[in-house]
Amino acid sequence: MNYNVDERGYYGDFGGAFIPEMLYPNVENLRQNYLKIMAEPSFKEEFDQLLKDYVGRPSPLYLAKRLSKKYNTKVYLKREDLNHTGAHKVNNTIGQILMAKRLGKKRIIAETGAGQHGVATATVCALMGIECIVYMGEIDIARQAPNVARMKMLGAEVRPALSGSRTLKDATNEAIRDWINNPVDTHYIIGSAIGPHPYPDMVTRFQSVISEEIKWQLKEKEGKENPDYVIACIGGGSNAAGTYYHFLHEEEVGIIAVEAAGKGVHSGESAATSALGKEGVIHGCKTLLMQTKDGQITEPYSISAGLDYPGVGPMHSHLYKTKRAEFYSATDDEAMQAGLELTKLEGIIPAIESSHALAIFKHKAFKPEDVVVICLSGRGDKDLDNYIKYFNL
Amino acid sequence: MNRIKQKLQEDKKLLSIYFSAGFPSLNDTVTIIQDLEKNDVDFIEIGLPFSDPLADGPTIQESSTIALKNGMTTEILFDQLKDIRKTVTIPLIIMGYFNPMLQYGVEDFCAKCAEIGIDGLIIPDLPLDVYERDYKAIFEKHGLVNIFLITPQTGDARIQQIDAASDGFIYMVSSAGVTGSQSGFGNTQEDYFSRIENMKLKNPQIVGFGIKDAETFTQATKSTKGAIIGSAFIKHLHKEGVNGIANFVKTIRY
Numbered sequence: 001m002n003y004n005v006d007e008r009g010y011y012g013d014f015g016g017a018f019i020p021e022m023l024y025p026n027v028e029n030l031r032q033n034y035l036k037i038m039a040e041p042s043f044k045e046e047f048d049q050l051l052k053d054y055v056g057r058p059s060p061l062y063l064a065k066r067l068s069k070k071y072n073t074k075v076y077l078k079r080e081d082l083n084h085t086g087a088h089k090v091n092n093t094i095g096q097i098l099m100a101k102r103l104g105k106k107r108i109i110a111e112t113g114a115g116q117h118g119v120a121t122a123t124v125c126a127l128m129g130i131e132c133i134v135y136m137g138e139i140d141i142a143r144q145a146p147n148v149a150r151m152k153m154l155g156a157e158v159r160p161a162l163s164g165s166r167t168l169k170d171a172t173n174e175a176i177r178d179w180i181n182n183p184v185d186t187h188y189i190i191g192s193a194i195g196p197h198p199y200p201d202m203v204t205r206f207q208s209v210i211s212e213e214i215k216w217q218l219k220e221k222e223g224k225e226n227p228d229y230v231i232a233c234i235g236g237g238s239n240a241a242g243t244y245y246h247f248l249h250e251e252e253v254g255i256i257a258v259e260a261a262g263k264g265v266h267s268g269e270s271a272a273t274s275a276l277g278k279e280g281v282i283h284g285c286k287t288l289l290m291q292t293k294d295g296q297i298t299e300p301y302s303i304s305a306g307l308d309y310p311g312v313g314p315m316h317s318h319l320y321k322t323k324r325a326e327f328y329s330a331t332d333d334e335a336m337q338a339g340l341e342l343t344k345l346e347g348i349i350p351a352i353e354s355s356h357a358l359a360i361f362k363h364k365a366f367k368p369e370d371v372v373v374i375c376l377s378g379r380g381d382k383d384l385d386n387y388i389k390y391f392n393l
Numbered sequence: 394m395n396r397i398k399q400k401l402q403e404d405k406k407l408l409s410i411y412f413s414a415g416f417p418s419l420n421d422t423v424t425i426i427q428d429l430e431k432n433d434v435d436f437i438e439i440g441l442p443f444s445d446p447l448a449d450g451p452t453i454q455e456s457s458t459i460a461l462k463n464g465m466t467t468e469i470l471f472d473q474l475k476d477i478r479k480t481v482t483i484p485l486i487i488m489g490y491f492n493p494m495l496q497y498g499v500e501d502f503c504a505k506c507a508e509i510g511i512d513g514l515i516i517p518d519l520p521l522d523v524y525e526r527d528y529k530a531i532f533e534k535h536g537l538v539n540i541f542l543i544t545p546q547t548g549d550a551r552i553q554q555i556d557a558a559s560d561g562f563i564y565m566v567s568s569a570g571v572t573g574s575q576s577g578f579g580n581t582q583e584d585y586f587s588r589i590e591n592m593k594l595k596n597p598q599i600v601g602f603g604i605k606d607a608e609t610f611t612q613a614t615k616s617t618k619g620a621i622i623g624s625a626f627i628k629h630l631h632k633e634g635v636n637g638i639a640n641f642v643k644t645i646r647y
Contacts, residue, residue: 016520016523017520018491018520018523020447020517021520021541021542021543021566022448022566024546025546163451163458164454169445173445173446173447177449177571181570181574183544183546183569278496279495280492280495280496281491282492294467294493295467295493295494295496295497296444296461
């Protein structure tokens, strides 16, 4: 079984480029060039240098001893939370800004939900001195004020998405419309492993530095490259894609995805796409998608603004359908408790997104001899308000 | 012969009107279609509303949202149209995004269109290669014409490919941008129009995006077969309701 993208841009039944003709020249140009550009020695050198000196990579692989003891297994945390800007998102934005420069683009657009991808995009645009416009749902702008301020400080223009439900899905629609309106000079930095081919594959490759590092770090610590399990939270699925990438074809490595169940998978307020979704087309790709019987896309819910997306990347739909990955979901309550537990046990305040991955221990027991790697995709600073409210701190 | 191809043979510039089904009110669909035909509109694009219409500007987005709030569904639209051929003879095209059709089942959707007397489909986010591989046979079996878009950025080779795959007309998007965002026609459009004219395509072209009045209609149809009006008509419906469709058409073709 192949878990990577095929030459047509599909992962099994999922993926492709379901785009209006207006986007065809841009997407086709990217498709023809992205692998070539990524393989250029000067590109690799610049990318690696920035990841090292600017982002602070490699991110540590940390043996969480007290957490391990509590769950009677061996838990390593991949510390993406220690990256510059506080999450894994910057791995991709560094890659894509270098790509945009080589494609001769002069203007960057992005969508953002919680603001993490928006901040990571605004950051690299400031670094390169390129104009940056970030689309963000009007409702998210109101509830993520610190990240809006960060983007503004970084010189980005934050444009409210006023259509639909005025959250991430609509911000993505607005970014796509901007791209249609500006077909020549603009590059769209998609933040997750979604969108038309080649985006899911390109984002996955930029994020794959996560699993590449896990391999040699684990070799140093455990004397073997492969853990028994790799675990990540999934919204669109970019940190998960990066965490899984180099293990996809290593059969001995179990792959685990944790989605956001919100107030419960069947509560009507959930973002557990694998459980609730059906095959459909959203934002340019065929994938699992939360929708009505009539094919209208429904609004997901999660306490974590980074996971409330109604779809999931096409690679993950394929991993789900082929049963290569085990899918679980964690409720708001389970995630918040898991976040607090990590804080108390290890002195690390995780992003609420990452807390969903940590909540795996509520759903699955591991053996004492298992080596379990969890991607700690982001830090919790941005979520303090949520933690304060939830725990009455 | 398919009604679209018959219509394209008429010796006149064709006017096509787009509206979102279920807007302004759920049950306006048939009235709007009948009134448009009475006022000499040449063909009609019936918009199947979608929650996330990413090629559309605010006007059509809003009309889609209202239509969905009014309760419009694929099933209801087909039901409203079931007797349409008893009263309407001009070509009817359904324009919508791919996901609702996919959920209905593409084969069932096409069969239902044929049963009702729909002549063609415009699906902006169904790309040429996927259509040819997976759906062309189904469309043809049901006698449906699939209409593809081209834009000023579409390269010549791609246009040739689209022309070869088309069997009706080519939907020529006037300029870069989502629906309703164009302010007028300038030199860029002139160059684009003459480039396409010189390509001598086998399919006639109908221009859409940015046509809103007599002036833009005349400009758009100078070297093409016709033009499509969407956002401007929706705005009219928004202001005047379903009354005064005659007045609207008169402002375009006087």
